[in-house]
Amino acid sequence: MDAPTATPGNEARQQPSVIAAVAVMLFLSTVTISLRFYTRRVVLGFLGIDDWMILAAFVCGASAAKRPARTESIFAFGRPVLLMTEDEMSSNRLEEWYTFLLYAASLSCSKISILLLYRRFLILGWARICNNVVLAIVVACSIWVMITSLINCIPLRAVWDKTIEGKCLSLHVKYGSSYAHVITDFMIFVLPIPFVISLKLGRRQKIGLMLVFCVGFVACLISVIRIVVLSLMDLSDMTHQLASLAVWGAVEVNLAIICACLTTLKPLIVRILPRLLKSSYAADSGQLAYIDQGTGTAARVSRNHGTIVKAESASFVKLDNARSNDSEEYEIDDLEGQIQRGVYMAAPAKVYARLP
Template sequence: MDSHNTLSARAVPMDTSNVQIPIITVWVVMTALAAVTVCLRFYTRHSVIHILGVEDWLILIAMVFSAGACVGSIRQTFFGLGRHIWTLSPEIMVQNGIEQFYNFLFHTMSLSFTKLSIIFLYLRIMSHGVQRIATYVLLSIVMACNVWVLIYQFIQCIPLKALWDPSVPGTCFPLAANIAAAVLHIVTDFIIFLFPIPTLLTLRIPKKQKIGLVLVFSLSFFVCLISIIRMVVLKNLDLTDVTYSLAASSYWSAVEINLAVICACLTTLKPLLARLFPKLLGTSMASGESSRPNPLPRKLQLEAPSSRGRPSRRECWRLVQVCVLPPRVR
């Protein structure tokens, strides 16, 4: 009988495979791409158009949290992420839970600051009173959602230690609460994605530029799709082998927060691209003017409106964003 059991155990060996290398690879590649994009954004703002705004510092904070999530996810692989649960000791499982908590926190903060950066950019380019009021309402909604999701991170288990240590008695929210938090992020993603489209369509710029701007802003739609995919993955998490099944969620987490940062930066890079590729991205001022490239000024002086019709400070910001500068500003 013992011999039969031994043979059966040998016939069905325990799966000890892991997906830790793919997890590390995805995080490093996506975080590096986002970091490069942020660096290009700051170079454009500081050295090309000589303007740095609140939204630039907000995206930098988002990038810091994204880098923290990258480091945390790599650390988590040393504590079982991407490995089957039956290959881990209880002590390692506890440490894995702690790392997972901080990674979710970094993920939430990165998305939150990215959204704030985008909305503050909207405030720069929204010139009409109704548009600005709507933008402030959007800012209030997003901030309220972000604060709630952040608070939830710390009250999802009472005491919090029960979240990662099963030996600690406590009460925790069901997985559905995590899904609800993800839904909040997705809803605000879609609102932020759709919000600027009507304004972009009314800009008095060449049709080709208008289409290009809409396409760039529409890249945010892919972030919305990735957020939905990640939510579905979390909903279908295999709790009997949670450390292994969390790998898929980790992949999508890396793509979601870093692609959000990249999309937030792409809308600010056109002045740099116009300087590097003037023939490709040069713009004409109107249909009646020549089609020669319209290079950016060496330094843009932002002044209040005057009787000479000089663009206002906000109008200058809008012009910089679409890389269309009137002769008086050049």
């Protein structure tokens, strides 16, 4: 049988779709992370470790997103394998390996950032334990993915240089890392749902939270779609097939960053549109509101209803004789060293409802 020959139809590139997906998602993640840092640094006056983790995720994601477009132009990424030289194939495999490392690092940093953010409000026993367990699982999976990538072949150069004989891990190991990402995605998505359901929120806040959760659910679905695309790939023509995988990868990584940033933008939205996300809670008598020192916001409670108490090196606002009345508002605000409605805070703090 004659060897297959390249035809003009085979030479069609997938550059436009790859570059368009990369550009759009990179733009959206750039906007959201910029707004997040403005909110934290300018509006609230602080930056936490979760902010730096999401910045690391963005840097890795941006570097990974640029590589497919760069490879498309220079090393014929997305081009049928029959039309490529051995040098182009080797360069393409090297770029693929770098991109996978950066994507994995970006997803890991995004998940760690989200879980560190969860620690600010999942403060009760079972919730905090679950959050810490998921965080440990994410860190362990991230380390596992990095190690398996670095020892994918021995010697490592055999990953991209097929003229070198080496021992390489099977494709099932690569698929395993993708499965791990999907499982942890859904764990992170589900983790805060019981807490959110138990909150007494106004309609606008509920709608806002639902939108954030919808974006998070879409990110989980993208992870599943990427695995399906990966499993259906034609291994005999990987370079041509990898273009579609790069598109889904860019969407997945940048959606994770966007999800991590959306949940931090409420103070900025409240400052710009103060009535849009106005909080309203029905508090029970003697309920405690946790104040996380150093997070940059402070308590604002109704006059004669709040007193500062200390417990376990943390501060609490005790809502004395609070009534179940939607007109009584307990809001998060930007206060420092001020008296507001009878509550004095000497340092930045953040209020979270402590549930019964």
